[in-house]
Each structure stands twice: as structure tokens, then as C-alpha cells.
Amino acid sequence: MSTFERSANRIGAPWQRTAEGANLLGPDGSLGVTIFEEITTLANSVGAINLGQGFPDEDGPLSIREAARAAITAGANQYAPGKGILELRTAVARHQNRFYGLQPDPETEVIITTGATEAIAATLLALTGPGDEVLTFEPFYDSYGAVIGLSGATHTTAPLLAPDFQPDLAALEAAFTGRTKVVLINNPHNPTGAVFPREVLARVVELAARHDAVIVTDEVYEHLTFGVQHIPLATLPGAAERTLTISSAGKTFSLTGWKIGWLSGPAELVAAVRTVKQFLSYSSGSPFQLAIAGGLDLGDEFYEGIATTLERKRDILSSGLRAAGLEVLPSRGTYFINVDTSSLGITDATALARQLPSLVGVAAIPVPVFCHPEGAERTRSLLRFAFCKKEEVLQEAAGRLAALQGKLQGKLQGH
Ligand code: PMP
Numbered sequence: 102m103s104t105f106e107r108s109a110n111r112i113g114a115p116w117q118r119t120a121e122g123a124n125l126l127g128p129d130g131s132l133g134v135t136i137f138e139e140i141t142t143l144a145n146s147v148g149a150i151n152l153g154q155g156f157p158d159e160d161g162p163l164s165i166r167e168a169a170r171a172a173i174t175a176g177a178n179q180y181a182p183g184k185g186i187l188e189l190r191t192a193v194a195r196h197q198n199r200f201y202g203l204q205p206d207p208e209t210e211v212i213i214t215t216g217a218t219e220a221i222a223a224t225l226l227a228l229t230g231p232g233d234e235v236l237t238f239e240p241f242y243d244s245y246g247a248v249i250g251l252s253g254a255t256h257t258t259a260p261l262l263a264p265d266f267q268p269d270l271a272a273l274e275a276a277f278t279g280r281t282k283v284v285l286i287n288n289p290h291n292p293t294g295a296v297f298p299r300e301v302l303a304r305v306v307e308l309a310a311r312h313d314a315v316i317v318t319d320e321v322y323e324h325l326t327f328g329v330q331h332i333p334l335a336t337l338p339g340a341a342e343r344t345l346t347i348s349s350a351g352k353t354f355s356l357t358g359w360k361i362g363w364l365s366g367p368a369e370l371v372a373a374v375r376t377v378k379q380f381l382s383y384s385s386g387s388p389f390q391l392a393i394a395g396g397l398d399l400g401d402e403f404y405e406g407i408a409t410t411l412e413r414k415r416d417i418l419s420s421g422l423r424a425a426g427l428e429v430l431p432s433r434g435t436y437f438i439n440v441d442t443s444s445l446g447i448t449d450a451t452a453l454a455r456q457l458p459s460l461v462g463v464a465a466i467p468v469p470v471f472c473h474p475e476g477a478e479r480t481r482s483l484l485r486f487a488f489c490k491k492e493e494v495l496q497e498a499a500g501r502l503a504a505l506q507g508k509l510q511g512k513l514q515g516h
């Protein structure tokens with residue numbers, strides 16, 4: 102029997118299939134949960150402000166929520182087609198055209214998935230297996246490591262280094278090998294908040310073409326950039342024919358619990374992903390699919406508004422973190438901002454993340470959990486905070502964090 106080991110709580114350990122049988126236990130012998138679940142549970146247990154797991158504390162547009170309610174009342178309550186409801190596939194194609202000038206065929210080049218998470222899983226399971234390599238930047242979103250492990254492929258990485266978290270292009274080139282089957286890019290990037298410029302994306306396309314690799318690009322934060330333009334990888338010359346683009350309604354519409362995602366790209370690659378996807382969830386959320394179809398057509402003021410609002414939130418939290426004595430690293434997109442806790446003399450951000458909720462009443466995620474062992478060492482003192490929360494909540498969190506330095510000193514002195 103083959104299965105895979107989990108690593109979410111085994112900081113820095115890659116997920117992998119093993120020949121020995123099931124091993125789903127964490128280092129303390131407990132059943133494993135993701136770092137997001139662990140920190141959210143911890144935050145709730147002590148009533149801390151949860152700036153760990155990235156979910157907004159305000160729901161998305163009422164018009165979309167009302168549309169879901171109306172769809173339920175009107176009877177959209179049975180299975181959607183495996184590839185997704187036509188209205189939503191068409192709306193995704195319209196969105197790709199309106200914002201990026203792409204023209205996917207909604208019949209053959211778009212599928213709807215259960216969140217971006219399922220699109221990522223189905224893609225990696227469809228395209229990779231033992232002997233293949235999947236290349237990602239490091240730090241990487243947690244599900245990438247887990248699903249690459251499930252597929253049996255090997256996870257290779259190219260580092261993103263603080264403070265700006267842009268890749269060294271020579272290191273990126275060196276990370277590609279003859280076995281690189283998929284290069285999985287996440288832009289804008291979780292957890293770092295980096296947004297990759299055209300020259301980085303162009304190099305990815307050039308290297309993928311040289312090694313005949315498929316590009317998978319996770320752009321769930323596509324509309325959440327601050328003062329820099331998001332460049333969809335599929336729009337670069339030579340990219341479209343080898344690129345699968347993944348996104349989701351969760352972040353754009355502040356509806357993370359609906360789990361409606363999508364994937365678009367060349368028909369033969371989309372067909373391969375659809376084949377696997379139908380045996381994962383088959384299909385998802387009929388009324389939610391219909392409601393998101395309408396949401397994607399919201400006017401420009403909506404799309405501009407979400408980025409402006411979030412940028413203001415980033416600035417509030419960032420001033421609070423700076424005032425607390427932490428070194429704040431730049432965030433140009435996503436829900437997240439990172440700090441280097443070594444400015445407070447801390448060397449182990451993971452240990453701090455486990456104490457922070459009870460210490461000051463704020464929760465955050467340690468960056469090493471998004472890394473393999475070497476990367477975990479490089480990011481040992483980094484902590485990720487989510488700023489997708491009400492402004493007053495962020496102000497309150499900033500106030501609580503102001504006490505951090507004093508509390509840490511108090512701990513050192515043993516009181
Ligand atoms: N990719 C990235 C980079 C993410 O941050 C997340 C989580 N929000 C996902 C994928 C998963 O998206 P979904 O909730 O739509 O499955």
C-alpha cells in the first residue's frame with residue numbers, strides 16, 4: 102500500500118508517498134491538520150484576532166449572495182455538469198477576454214472546479230507521476246507540496262529571498278532539469294506578497310519551452326495587487342499553448358467558503374485535467390456557480406474597489422507591525438504581509454506563532470511551513486500576517502501587537 106506522509110506540522114518536511122503504509126500522524130502522534138486549521142483553532146481557543154488563515158471577515162457583494170439564494174429557490178440544486186455550468190464557463194471566458202484579451206473556448210478550454218485547490222490537485226494528478234519533477238518557487242502554498250507528494254512526482258524549488266522575494270533568474274534556470282514536467286507558478290504570490298514582473302514571467306516561459314514543460318499558473322489573487330500591474334502568464338508570447346491558468350471566486354469576491362474555482366488553457370490539457378477532476382469531486386455547488394457567473398460581470402468600479410480597499414488595510418497593518426518593532430517586508434499583492442521577527446531578537450518564528458495568540462491576542466502563520474528544510478532555515482524568523490480584515494480589527498490587532506516587545510522582555514525575565 103502506498104500513501105503519503107503529511108508535513109503541515111512537520112515544519113519543512115516534504116510530503117511524500119511511502120511504501121510502508123499509512124502515516125498520517127503528526128510529530129506528536131496526533132492526526133495531522135494543516136497549519137491554517139491549527140492556528141485558527143488556537144486563535145479561537147484564546148479569543149485572539151486571527152490574522153493567520155487568509156479569509157476576509159466581511160462577505161462579498163450582496164448581489165452575488167442574493168443570486169445564490171435565488172438560484173436555490175429556483176431549483177438549481179442538483180449536480181452541475183462535470184465541466185461546470187455553461188453560464189459560468191462562458192462568464193470565465195468573458196472575464197479572461199475583458200481583462201487580458203485571452204479568448205478561451207468555454208466548451209473545450211474552460212472547466213469549473215471545487216476551488217482553485219481542486220484545479221491544482223486535478224492538474225498535478227493528471228500531468229505528473231513518479232519520475233517527473235514539479236518546480237515551484239519556495240516558499241510555496243501548502244497544498245502544492247501535498248499534491249505533488251500524492252502524485253508521486255518530485256518537488257523541486259527555486260528560492261524567493263527576503264526582502265523583495267523575487268527569484269534569481271540564474272537559480273531559476275538551474276532548477277529546471279530534463280525531468281521538469283510542470284512549472285507551477287503562483288502570482289501574486291502567497292505567502293510572500295510578491296508580484297512577478299514581465300522579465301521573470303518571460304524567463305519562466307523561455308525555460309518551460311526549452312524543457313518542454315507545462316506551465317501551471319495559480320492566479321487566485323489576480324485582482325488584488327497594489328500599485329503594480331498583474332500580468333497573466335498566459336498572455337506572454339509563446340505561453341498560451343503550454344499554460345493552464347487557475348483562479349477562483351474565493352479571493353476576488355470574498356467568498357472563500359463557496360469553493361468555486363476554474364481553470365483555462367489549451368483543450369488537450371484541459372481535457373486531461375477534467376478527466377481526473379470528475380473522479381475527485383465530479384462537480385460542485387450548482388447555485389454558487391450560477392451566482393458567480395453574474396459576479397464576474399460586475400463593473401470596473403468593483404474590481405478597482407477591492408484592490409484599493411485591501412491596499413488601505415495592508416497599510417494599517419503594516420504601520421502597526423512597524424510600530425511593534427518588527428521589520429516589515431514589502432507586499433505588493435495578495436492578502437498577506439510578512440515580517441522579520443529577528444528585529445526583536447527572535448530566531449524561531451514558528452515557536453513564536455504558537456505563543457503569539459496567548460501572548461498578545463493575535464495569530465499569524467510562520468513562513469517556514471511553506472518550505473522544505475533548507476528554505477525553512479532561510480525563512481526561520483519570518484511570520485505571515487493576513488490583512489483581509491475590517492479596518493477596526495486591524496487597528497485593534499496593531500494595538501495588541503504594540504505590547505509584544507514588552508511581553509517578550511517580560512518572558513525573558515521570567516514574569
Ligand atoms: N492558491 C493559493 C495561492 C491560495 O492562497 C489559495 C487559498 N486561498 C488557494 C490556491 C485555494 O483557493 P480555493 O479556496 O479557491 O480553493
Ligand code: GLN
Pocket residue numbers: 135137138153154155156291
Ligand atoms: N489560502 C489560505 C491561506 O493561505 C488558506 C486556505 C486554507 O485554509 N486551506 O491562508
